[in-house]
Amino acid sequence: MSDSKKRMRLSQAIPLIHVQACMKLKSQxxxxxxxxxxxxLEPLLFVLLFYFVFKHVLNRGGDDYFLFLMMxxxxxxxxSKAVNSGAMSIQxxxxxxxxxxxxxxxxxxxxxxxxxxxQAFAFSILIVFLVANGHHDVLNWWQAIPLIxxxxxxxxxVAVLFSCFATFARDFTVVIGMFMMCLMFTSGIFWDVNTIxxxxxxxxxxxINPLAAxxxxxxxVFMYQELLNLKYMLCVLAWSITTFGVGYWALNRYSNTLTxxxxx
Amino acid sequence: xxxxxINVNNVTIEYTSRVGFFKRFKHKALDDVSFxxxxxxxxxxxGGNGSGKSTLLKVLGGILHPDEGEILVKxxxxxxxxxxxxxxxxxLTGEDNAIISSMLNGYSKKQAQDLCKDIAEYSELxxxxxxxxxxxxxxxxxxxxxxxxxxxxxxxxxxxxVLSVGDKKFKQKAQETLxxxxxxxxxxxxxxxxxxxxxxxxxxxxxLKDGVLQAYGPxxxxxxxxxxx
Numbered sequence: 147m148s149d150s151k152k153r154m155r156l157s158q159a160i161p162l163i164h165v166q167a168c169m170k171l172k173s174q175x176x177x178x179x180x181x182x183x184x185x186x187l188e189p190l191l192f193v194l195l196f197y198f199v200f201k202h203v204l205n206r207g208g209d210d211y212f213l214f215l216m217m218x219x220x221x222x223x224x225x226s227k228a229v230n231s232g233a234m235s236i237q238x239x240x241x242x243x244x245x246x247x248x249x250x251x252x253x254x255x256x257x258x259x260x261x262x263x264x265q266a267f268a269f270s271i272l273i274v275f276l277v278a279n280g281h282h283d284v285l286n287w288w289q290a291i292p293l294i295x296x297x298x299x300x301x302x303x304v305a306v307l308f309s310c311f312a313t314f315a316r317d318f319t320v321v322i323g324m325f326m327m328c329l330m331f332t333s334g335i336f337w338d339v340n341t342i343x344x345x346x347x348x349x350x351x352x353x354i355n356p357l358a359a360x361x362x363x364x365x366x367v368f369m370y371q372e373l374l375n376l377k378y379m380l381c382v383l384a385w386s387i388t389t390f391g392v393g394y395w396a397l398n399r400y401s402n403t404l405t406x407x408x409x410x
Numbered sequence: 411x412x413x414x415x416i417n418v419n420n421v422t423i424e425y426t427s428r429v430g431f432f433k434r435f436k437h438k439a440l441d442d443v444s445f446x447x448x449x450x451x452x453x454x455x456x457g458g459n460g461s462g463k464s465t466l467l468k469v470l471g472g473i474l475h476p477d478e479g480e481i482l483v484k485x486x487x488x489x490x491x492x493x494x495x496x497x498x499x500x501x502l503t504g505e506d507n508a509i510i511s512s513m514l515n516g517y518s519k520k521q522a523q524d525l526c527k528d529i530a531e532y533s534e535l536x537x538x539x540x541x542x543x544x545x546x547x548x549x550x551x552x553x554x555x556x557x558x559x560x561x562x563x564x565x566x567x568x569x570x571x572v573l574s575v576g577d578k579k580f581k582q583k584a585q586e587t588l589x590x591x592x593x594x595x596x597x598x599x600x601x602x603x604x605x606x607x608x609x610x611x612x613x614x615x616x617x618l619k620d621g622v623l624q625a626y627g628p629x630x631x632x633x634x635x636x637x638x639x
Contacts, residue, residue, distance in 0.1 A: 153591075162513050169510065173501035173542070243499040246490070246514055247472045402475040410427050 218335035228261035232305025303389030433534035454612030493570035
């Protein structure tokens with residue numbers, strides 16, 4: 147086995163991913179004027195912008211539209227930012243790769259972990275808004291835990307797979323941009339997937355677009371006090387395992403090719 | 411005779427880069443290079459700019475895999491490549507970079523934090539050790555890189571030009587540390603432009619020119635051919 151394909155023990159990889167993610171957060175906070183405050187401000191500003199456009203310019207949505215939008219936009223922002231940064235992570239760590247034999251899967255996972263820690267702040271804001279808006283029925287909120295874990299797994303899977311593609315061909319970043327745009331319009335962020343009239347089409351969308359199933363899941367749990375749909379959650383899990391498996395295999399199988407692409 | 415710790419057999423590395431839509435530029439960074447590194451020796455790599463020295467070090471470090479030929483390394487041998495500040499995240503402090511570097515070499519976070527005290531002291535960076543690396547001069551980066559690599563226990567240390575930067579006092583200290591490490595049976599592969607440093611530190615050497623091995627053997631003989639070539 148070539149050195150570039152050597153495995154890192156999980157007991158070594160997990161603390162390394164956590165430490166690197168924490169250090170990245172610290173360094174980012176130190177370089178920005180509003181420091182840690184940005185982790186709360188950024189999702190809020192995005193939601194406010196969308197709310198203004200859809201509620202007041204386009205006259206869309208009902209009473210709970212601001213919360214509805216938050217339930218869609220905050221998980222989407224987590225997904226898009228983590229996947230975008232994860233996809234570029236191998237290129238960003240070119241210097242480190244030129245000096246050490248490190249399994250490449252570590253780099254997208256560090257960025258996903260970093261995004262998870264930031265997301266904890268965004269979710270805290272979400273909970274505050276829910277309670278402030280009279281959503282006190284917390285009986286079903288425990289479902290948010292498996293839902294967050296599922297979303298994290300999906301992010302990790304897609305980021306690992308995309309990091310392989312983006313390292314092989316930088317042009318892929320254009321495809322990622324288009325992919326995110328497509329997801330933004332098809333995941334039910336500012337509209338409700340349950341308003342699709344054709345049940346077969348709705349079912350198909352929730353199965354082939356795991357982000358749509360996740361966003362619908364957040365609304366079910368936090369806004370409508372409903373149970374998660376197990377079938378769609380299993381589809382999300384299947385997507386996560388498949389993308390992670392293919393990405394992990396490709397990063398190992400083509401590790402040397404990818405290193406050469408970085409220095410070509 | 412002892413078994414070599416690293417055995418390089420007919421290694422060729424070819425880079426291909428695109429220069430137009432259908433045009434590609436190919437060049438051999440290393441062309442059929444063979445030599446052996448013995449345990450506990452300091453092995454020198456001499457050559458001018460673009461001769462393939464740094465590529466060879468990456469191959470020895472397991473970072474690049476040869477297109478042709480093979481690198482045989484004794485099982486369980488750990489290697490660390492030490493070059494100028496490339497592996498550092500400029501936004502992180504010297505301390506944070508040293509912790510990550512040590513953890514990448516297999517240390518736990520606690521062990522890495524303990525080692526950091528020694529790195530801070532050895533590197534003589536003072537309060538700069540706790541500042542982002544982007545505020546460092548190239549000499550300071552070199553000191554941090556050298557201190558981190560030299561204090562982390564590895565079987566083979568691959569040193570790339572790092573002793574060419576930094577103040578005279580630190581260079582002297584670094585050379586002394588390397589000499590001590592060598593006495594303690596540390597294997598070092600040392601790349602340098604400086605004939606003087608190679609002559610002083612290395613038992614055996616190679617001379618590379620345009621990726622091709624020009625000379626291989628005792629350092630004095632290799633330097634003599636290098637000067638005449």
